[in-house]
């Protein structure tokens with residue numbers, strides 16, 4: 001408890017999946033959280049139920065690909081909580097089979113804008129406040145698709161871009177004691193992948209046993225625990241690092 005006491009965090013893509021798990025865990029650990037998502041009603045529904053009268057989490061509708069939306073998010077966070085110590089760039093989109101051949105330029109730009117340019121815009125817009133914090137952290141949710149191929153060119157390129165965006169900003173922001181790290185989940189059960197997984201639990205089980213040394217799909221909370229560590233002062237000497245959370249999938 002209280003591993004994020006007195007910290008203010010922005011978490012994007014928080015309407016469900018990993019973003020929801022991260023926002024919930026951060027609030028349970030004492031942070032004040034600005035939770036954002038393009039799906040505002042879905043976000044508001046769990047936050048209202050979770051808070052029961054407290055106001056540790058503030059919600060805002062947010063398209064992470066929009067610079068003007070980022071300005072509103074940062075302004076609202078400062079207005080409501082007065083500071084920003086943590087930025088989690090989590091929002092993203094994925095569809096299977098988005099190969100080079102099958103992808104239009106418009107679709108390529110959309111994936112890159114939501115999955116990668118968003119993290120650049122977030123860091124750039126929050127930077128003055130993160131500098132002021134004196135001890136702040138950015139956590140970028142990339143993917144094992146940013147390390148190994150096979151998940152479609154635009155998605156892989158966006159997630160690999162996130163890896164080096166992280167390392168470059170880690171160097172650029174180090175003089176301000178802003179740490180920047182990335183997380184690389186493997187398969188995790190969230191609304192993003194649920195519709196594309198086999199519905200038969202025995203088939204899913206067999207598939208995961210074949211692909212993953214730990215033999216199962218990950219849970220959103222297992223990614224949130226990694227984000228909590230990297231965002232907290234326990235990771236005070238960790239920057240520019242990539243934390244792979246994939247049950248060993250990329251260890252082979």
Ligand SMILES: NC(=O)c1ccc[n+]([C@@H]2O[C@H](COP(=O)([O-])OP(=O)(O)OC[C@H]3O[C@@H](n4cnc5c(N)ncnc54)[C@H](O)[C@@H]3O)[C@@H](O)[C@H]2O)c1
Pocket residue numbers: 012013014015016017018019036037038039062063064065090091092093094114141142143144184185186187188189190191192193
């Ligand atoms: N689930 C997995 O197996 C897996 C594996 C590796 C990486 N990831 C990455 O983890 C992150 C979280 O994914 P998830 O699995 O929780 O998926 P999810 O679909 O449950 O959550 C993603 C959230 O991002 C939001 N979003 C989409 N476009 C947006 C936009 N333009 N502006 C603001 N919000 C937007 C969605 O509304 C959604 O709530 C993503 O970046 C994803 O690429 C997921």
